[in-house]
Structures are given as C-alpha cells and as structure tokens.
Amino acid sequence: MKFLGNDMITIENGVLKIDGYDGNKLAKEYGTPLYVMSENQIIRNFKSYEDAFKKYVEETGREFILCYAYKANSNLAITKLLSKLGCGADVVSGGELYIAKLSNVPSEKIVFNGNCKTKDEIIMGIENNIRSFNVDSIGELILINEIAKEIGTVANVAFRINPDVNPKTHPKISTGLKNNKFGLDVQSGIAMRAIKMAKEMENINIVGIHCHIGSQLTDISPFIEETKKVMDFIVELKNEGIEIEDVNLGGGLGVPYHKDKEIPNQYYLADAIIGTIMEYKDKVDLPNLILEPGRSVVATAGVLLGKVHYIKETPCAKWVMIDAGMNDMMRPAIYEAYHEIIPCVLREEKEVVNIAGGLCESSDVFGKNRKLPKVEVGDIIAILDVGAYGISMANNYNARGRPRMILTRNRGHHIIRERETYGELIAKDIVPDHLL
Ligand SMILES: Cc1ncc(COP(=O)(O)O)c(C=O)c1O
Incomplete structure (x- = not known):
C-alpha cells in the first residue's frame, strides 16, 4: 500500500523544517x-x-482534465501555479470564475x-x-436556457446527478x-426528465454528467460505486439517443490527517476508476474524464504557524494558548x-496538553x-495539512485580520497574501451622518 504523503515536513537536529526551512526562522521573519x-x-x-490518469488518455484516446476545486484554496499565486502546470478550474461562484480567468485558465x-x-x-x-455548467436543478436549467437565448448563444451543460452513494466520510461533507441538497435524483427519474427537457431546448448543449459524492474520502469503494452508477446512467441515456462527451466524477481523495491512517493514493484511485469505466467500453463510446480534486492537491502543502503566548493549568488540563485561532483555520x-x-x-521531555487559540469560543481548540515535546512561552507551534479549506474558510470573527501566507520554493520564500490590517477590517463599514 502506498500513501499520500507529506514530504515537506522534516525534523533535523530537534528542529521542525518546512520544505527545508526552519519553522522558527520563518515565524520570526514573517510574524505569526x-x-x-x-x-x-x-x-x-x-x-x-496527471501521472496516474495518463493511461486513461493512452487507452481510450479521450481527454483527462483535472479541474482543481478553487474552494480548497483560491489564493492567486496558487491558482496561477496550477494553471501554469496545465490544470483546469472547478469554480462555484462568480468570484472563483474571476480568479480562474485572472489565472489564465483556458475556458475549455x-x-x-x-x-x-x-x-x-x-x-x-x-x-x-x-x-460546462454542472446543473443542479431543473430551475437552473431553465434559467440557463433563457439567459443563453437572450445573449443569442448556446450554453454547455453537464447534469449533476445524485446517485445516493454513501461516501463513508463526515456527514457535513457528504454530498x-x-x-x-445536491444534484438531480437518478432513481426517481428526475435526472432523466431534466436531460430530456434539455434535449428539446434550443439554447442548451448537453455535454456531460457530473457527480460529487463527498470530500475526505479515505476508501476507494465509494468511488467505484459512484463510477458504476454514472456509467449505468450513461448507458440509459444512450438508449434514449443521448450521447455524453464528459464524465465528471467530482472531488478527489482524502488526505492522511492522522499520520498512522493508511489512505490509498492517486494510482489506486486511477486503477479503480479507469477499470470501472473500461467495463462499459462495449456499451457506450467512452467519454472524456474530468476530476475536481481540491483537498488532495493542496492540503498537505500547507502549515499554519502560531506562537505560544501563555501556558496555564486548569483542574482538568494544561492549556497552550497560541496566536492562531479558529478564525484562521476553522x-x-x-x-x-x-x-x-x-x-x-x-x-x-514530553507532556500532554490542549492547544487553543485566543478567540472567545470554547470550540477554538486545535x-x-x-502528547507533545514540552513547549515554553515564545515557542512556535506548527499545525499540519492545512493547505485546503484553511485560508479559504478563514474569517474576521473577533475582528481579527486573516493571516499572512508565504510560498516556499527551492530558492527562497515569498509573501503570497498579506496580513489584514485593522483599517481593512472596517473598510466596508459605513457610519451614517447622525452617528459621526
Ligand atoms: C462539486 C465539488 N467538486 C469538488 C470538490 C472538491 O472536493 P475535494 O476537496 O474533496 O477534492 C467539492 C468539495 O466538496 C465539491 O463540492
């Protein structure tokens, strides 16, 4: 079994290094x-x-496109880096589409x-x-058709189906x-009804089927079940005279947040998905394959550094208070x-501690x-694997500016996001005249 790893963390002479750089020195240079x-x-x-899925292209002659899920981390330096590598974009808002265009991601x-x-x-x-728009409801389909008609064009759509597959992950990230709430139900016939409606619409071009069953999937079997359900549906569509060009299977693998938990890597995922699609090669024309991983592209690439300001004992625990908080990483x-x-x-020396941030919430605990090596006031603490759904979910609760972010490279490091100032915290607030 191979593992999705975090190769950037090393410990040398009792010091934690991030991509070869001493975490203490980075914290001192850039602040916490x-x-x-x-x-x-x-x-x-x-x-x-890319490497794991290239055999899909070799075996089928179809495309494989990785559309990185911007919601995981849409920092412009990161989206530009991925775009330069040839990566596409999965966006969920006008803001993310704006960032994708600014990152020069080609429309296709x-x-x-x-x-x-x-x-x-x-x-x-x-x-x-x-x-494609990955259409989530019949109402959305109708609106896209109307808007495309007004503009005088044809819109490309894929249909997000809900296959009723258990992703075996946290309920809050099951989809x-x-x-x-997501997708068009297959079993009850709603998905088929929507697609037949689309077929009759003049300003809609049906390109694909989309599906996303959840995030932080640590088992391959739900991906296989999902792929089968999608491919079975494509066979049904073919029988109705509807050909599908793109199959989009949604987000990617989970990551090993627990270092002792085994998680299959991209090669296992590719074998499972490609093997399942190949079983349909005599039933349908094989489609282009799209995946939208977010977490597994950036999670293991990120560390959050916080400085210890206080250490206190309560009757129940020893608490280490750091200057990173739940607003920085939720x-x-x-x-x-x-x-x-x-x-x-x-x-x-080791001791058992609780590590908490400084917000006025009891849930502000990391x-x-x-059981950690003993820490002292002034020490720097590293929280690992925070590159996904970390800064992108950060907020200003307790009127705290979101943190600075740097990018390490072989030759040095750069600031890629500035720390928010007090002025920026109130920049959008407006005080009416009578309160001036
Ligand atoms: C539609 C869709 N695609 C892709 C993703 C990315 O998933 P992940 O970060 O687990 O790869 C998500 C996240 O939940 C999503 O909702």
Whole structure:
C-alpha cells in the first residue's frame, strides 16, 4: 500500500523544517499566525494525478482534465501555479470564475458547480464560454436556457446527478446521498426528465454528467460505486439517443490527517476508476474524464504557524494558548477535524496538553490531550495539512485580520497574501451622518 504523503515536513537536529526551512526562522521573519505553502508539494500532488490518469488518455484516446476545486484554496499565486502546470478550474461562484480567468485558465478547462448560481454568475459563465455548467436543478436549467437565448448563444451543460452513494466520510461533507441538497435524483427519474427537457431546448448543449459524492474520502469503494452508477446512467441515456462527451466524477481523495491512517493514493484511485469505466467500453463510446480534486492537491502543502503566548493549568488540563485561532483555520471547530500538531523546537521531555487559540469560543481548540515535546512561552507551534479549506474558510470573527501566507520554493520564500490590517477590517463599514 502506498500513501499520500507529506514530504515537506522534516525534523533535523530537534528542529521542525518546512520544505527545508526552519519553522522558527520563518515565524520570526514573517510574524505569526502564518500560513506556509510549499510550491514543491503542490506540484508533486498535482503531478501524481496527471501521472496516474495518463493511461486513461493512452487507452481510450479521450481527454483527462483535472479541474482543481478553487474552494480548497483560491489564493492567486496558487491558482496561477496550477494553471501554469496545465490544470483546469472547478469554480462555484462568480468570484472563483474571476480568479480562474485572472489565472489564465483556458475556458475549455473551467467547470461551474453549485446549487444556487445567480443570473449574473450564469451570464459570466456563458460570456466566458466555459466547458460546462454542472446543473443542479431543473430551475437552473431553465434559467440557463433563457439567459443563453437572450445573449443569442448556446450554453454547455453537464447534469449533476445524485446517485445516493454513501461516501463513508463526515456527514457535513457528504454530498451524494438522497437526503443531501445536491444534484438531480437518478432513481426517481428526475435526472432523466431534466436531460430530456434539455434535449428539446434550443439554447442548451448537453455535454456531460457530473457527480460529487463527498470530500475526505479515505476508501476507494465509494468511488467505484459512484463510477458504476454514472456509467449505468450513461448507458440509459444512450438508449434514449443521448450521447455524453464528459464524465465528471467530482472531488478527489482524502488526505492522511492522522499520520498512522493508511489512505490509498492517486494510482489506486486511477486503477479503480479507469477499470470501472473500461467495463462499459462495449456499451457506450467512452467519454472524456474530468476530476475536481481540491483537498488532495493542496492540503498537505500547507502549515499554519502560531506562537505560544501563555501556558496555564486548569483542574482538568494544561492549556497552550497560541496566536492562531479558529478564525484562521476553522476545520477543528466546525468538523472536529484532526490535524497533527508539532512544536518547531522538539525538546526531549514530553507532556500532554490542549492547544487553543485566543478567540472567545470554547470550540477554538486545535487539539486536545496531545502528547507533545514540552513547549515554553515564545515557542512556535506548527499545525499540519492545512493547505485546503484553511485560508479559504478563514474569517474576521473577533475582528481579527486573516493571516499572512508565504510560498516556499527551492530558492527562497515569498509573501503570497498579506496580513489584514485593522483599517481593512472596517473598510466596508459605513457610519451614517447622525452617528459621526
Ligand atoms: C462539486 C465539488 N467538486 C469538488 C470538490 C472538491 O472536493 P475535494 O476537496 O474533496 O477534492 C467539492 C468539495 O466538496 C465539491 O463540492
């Protein structure tokens, strides 16, 4: 079994290094809290997908397109890096589409997801001639058709189906179950009805079937079940005289947040998906294959550094208070997510502690009962695997500016996002005259 790894963290002479750079020195130079992203790790993660799936192109002559899910981390330096590598974009808002265009992602590699696209967003997608809107409801289909007609063009659409597959992940990041809000239900015939309606619409071009069953999938079997359900549906469509060009299977693999948990890598995923699609080669013309991974492209490439300001004892625990908080990285607070935590100076003596941020919320805790090398006030603490759904979910709660972010490379490091200032925190507030 191979593992999705985090190759950028090393420990040398009792010091934690990130991509070869001493975490203590980075914290001193750039201040804390600080996000550190590794260019090399992002490139490795992206290339593993390309490498694993190239056999689909070789065996079928069809395209394989990786559309990175911008929601995981849409920092412009990162989206430009991925675009330069040839990566496409999965966007879910006008804002993400704007960033994709600014990152020079070609239109034919942009797909637009989401269950509540606004009229303005649909216009923007049509004007940019994107590869497909992944349509989530019949209402959306009707609106896209109307807008395309007004503009005098034809819009490309794929249909997001809900296959009712259990992704075996956290309920808050499950999306392909019958009781989730996403997609067009297959079993009840709603998906087929929508596609037949689309066939009659003059301003709609049916290009694909889309499906996304959830995030942080650590088992391959749900992907196989999903692929089978999608391919079975494509056979049904063929029988109705509807040919499908693109199959989009949604997000990618989970990542090993727990370092002792085995997770299959991209090669296992590719074997499973390609093997399943190949079983249909005598039944349908094989489609182009699209994947929209986010987490597995950037999660392992990110570390959040926080400085210890206080250490206090309560009757129940010893608490280490750091200057990073739940506004900087929400995953533990909202999903009870586990992240490895390592001090940047690793002393011999160990102790069991809770690590918390400084916000006025009891859920502002990064880890409980962690056995760590003893820490002292002034030490730097590293929270690992925060490159995905970290800065992109960060907010200004407790009027805290979002952190600075740097990108490490072979030859040095660069700031890729500035820390927000107090002035920026109130820049959008307006005080009416009577309160001046
Ligand atoms: C439609 C869609 N595609 C792709 C993704 C990315 O998933 P992941 O980050 O698990 O690869 C998501 C995230 O939930 C999503 O909702």
